[in-house]
Structures are given as C-alpha cells and as structure tokens.
Amino acid sequence: MENIYGILGGDNRNIKLSRLLAKEKNIVYTYGLEKAEEIKNIKNINICTNLKEMIEKTNNIISAIPFSKDGKNINMPYSKEKIAIQDCIKLMKNKLLIAGQISEETKDIAQKNNCKIIDIMKKEEIVILNTIATAEGTIQILMENTETILQGLNVLILGFGRVSKTLAQKLKLLQMNVTCAARKESDIAWIETYGYNFININNINGKYSEYDVIINTVPSKIITEKEMAYINQKTLIIDLASYPGGIDFEKAMEKNIKVIWALGIPGKVAPETSAIFIKREIEKLIEK
Numbered sequence: 001m002e003n004i005y006g007i008l009g010g011d012n013r014n015i016k017l018s019r020l021l022a023k024e025k026n027i028v029y030t031y032g033l034e035k036a037e038e039i040k041n042i043k044n045i046n047i048c049t050n051l052k053e054m055i056e057k058t059n060n061i062i063s064a065i066p067f068s069k070d071g072k073n074i075n076m077p078y079s080k081e082k083i084a085i086q087d088c089i090k091l092m093k094n095k096l097l098i099a100g101q102i103s104e105e106t107k108d109i110a111q112k113n114n115c116k117i118i119d120i121m122k123k124e125e126i127v128i129l130n131t132i133a134t135a136e137g138t139i140q141i142l143m144e145n146t147e148t149i150l151q152g153l154n155v156l157i158l159g160f161g162r163v164s165k166t167l168a169q170k171l172k173l174l175q176m177n178v179t180c181a182a183r184k185e186s187d188i189a190w191i192e193t194y195g196y197n198f199i200n201i202n203n204i205n206g207k208y209s210e211y212d213v214i215i216n217t218v219p220s221k222i223i224t225e226k227e228m229a230y231i232n233q234k235t236l237i238i239d240l241a242s243y244p245g246g247i248d249f250e251k252a253m254e255k256n257i258k259v260i261w262a263l264g265i266p267g268k269v270a271p272e273t274s275a276i277f278i279k280r281e282i283e284k285l286i287e288k
Contacts, residue, residue, distance in 0.1 A: 009076030010064035016275035065100030131166035137265035159217035
C-alpha cells in the first residue's frame with residue numbers, strides 16, 4: 001500500500017531515502033533539502049517551500065540522523081535555513097516524527113506537544129548494520145590521513161560497543177596492531193576472547209604515547225587536558241562519538257595534534273545502503 005511521507009532535512013541518506021520511497025509509488029513531501037539536485041523533477045517527490053505545508057501533508061515525518069548537531073536546530077546540510085527544534089515540533093501535534101540520536105530535551109518537547117517521536121538509532125538492526133559503513137569509512141579516513149601503510153600501525157580503540165566490535169575486526173584483517181579499551185570486566189573478557197590486545201580505560205594514561213592512531217567511540221569527554229599530555233604530536237585521533245564528542249578539541253589544537261571528528265560516516269560513505277536499512281525499519285514502524 002502506498003503511503004505519504006514527509007522528509008525534513010538530513011544528509012545524503014534522506015536524499016536517497018526520498019528516491020527509494022518515491023520509486024515504490026509512495027508520495028514524498030520534502031523540506032530542508034532544496035539544495036539537493038538529485039530529488040528535483042522526480043515523480044512522486046514534492047519539494048515544499050513552506051515547512052507548515054510539508055507537515056500538514058502527512059502524519060509520518062522522517063528527519064535527520066543526527067536530528068541536531070548543535071542541540072538547538074534541526075540538522076539540515078542541504079538547506080540555507082535554520083529551523084529551531086522547539087518551533088518545528090510545535091507544528092507536529094498528533095504527528096509521528098522519526099529521526100536519529102534524539103536528545104532527552106527534544107523528547108520532552110515532543111511529549112509536551114503531543115508529537116510521537118521515535119529514535120531510529122535505538123533500533124538494534126539499524127545500529128548494527130550501520131557499523132559496517134562506519135568501520136569502512138573510518139578505514140578511508142585512516143588511509144587519507146596517514147603517510148604510511150596501515151599494516152603494522154598501533155591503534156587504540158576506546159570503548160567496546162557495536163561500532164568498536166565491527167571496526168576492530170576489520171582493522172585486524174588489515175594486520176594493524178589493535179588494542180581495545182573498556183571499563184567493564186565483561187567487555188575486557190570479550191576483547192581478549194576476540195584476540196585483540198586489551199587495556200582498562202582507567203589505566204591508559206602513560207600508554208597513550210604508544211599508539212599511532214587513537215579512535216574514540218565513547219560519547220562523553222574521555223580525552224581531556226590530562227590525557228592529552230600523554231599523547232604524541234604525530235598521533236592521529238579519530239572521534240566517532242556523537243555530539244558533544246569525547247575529545248578536548250581545544251587542547252588537541254594547542255598541542256598541534258590532529259583530531260578528526262567523524263560524524264555521520266554512513267551518510268557520507270554509503271548513503272544508498274544506509275537509506276535501504278532506514279527504509280526497511282521505517283516501513284516496519286509505519287505498519288505497526
């Protein structure tokens with residue numbers, strides 16, 4: 001059965017998603033994607049010039065992953081406009097809003113305005129499948145920002161969640177020396193079981209200097225001024241954590257340490273695949 005969808009902002013994943021939905025004869029209304037040439041003049045895709053118009057056309061609105069990068073405005077890289085989260089949600093009474101990495105503050109705003117909100121990045125299947133794109137994108141970043149081959153480099157991965165598990169596996173296949181750091185004893189046991197080097201996050205400090213690459217997946221400040229003192233200037237740091245990140249970027253800059261905050265990798269390196277995963281999950285949600 002055909003459905004009517006609203007697509008609000010987002011990155012290349014939402015552009016691909018709009019086309020996938022329209023291809024299956026769904027009606028799609030977009031707003032906040034006006035700079036996306038790929039969706040112009042496509043059958044079943046209607047580009048709205050007014051936010052209220054787009055919201056009124058459908059009960060199912062799909063927005064950005066992450067929903068916001070600054071905690072205030074909706075993430076809309078393909079638009080010149082800025083839309084405050086609070087102002088937008090006030091227009092969504094009795095609507096369903098699907099987005100990713102939604103803050104608790106935003107959820108509270110939605111509840112007060114009778115807007116049902118679903119964080120699609122809380123869905124296990126989406127998160128696990130997206131780790132593939134995140135891992136491959138991280139390898140691309142490594143290749144573009146190192147002056148040596150990857151084989152033999154010493155890499156430290158902070159945290160041992162879903163992304164770390166997939167990433168560690170792929171880095172080891174490239175014959176990098178992989179060390180994973182965690183706090184929980186059970187995670188450390190799993191790290192050892194998988195055959196990676198392991199260390200407790202609380203006991204790293206003096207050993208930060210041993211690594212050519214440090215990759216953070218912990219979504220809280222884990223490398224502060226104190227930890228930065230132990231890191232070599234030649235070390236490359238890649239932060240995969242969502243806003244506000246896990247690195248003291250100011251102190252890294254002072255020490256002339258290169259830090260890359262790699263947000264939204266799936267949308268950059270594999271938007272088509274990511275859109276397919278998202279579409280599949282959204283169809284399940286709408287069906288329910």
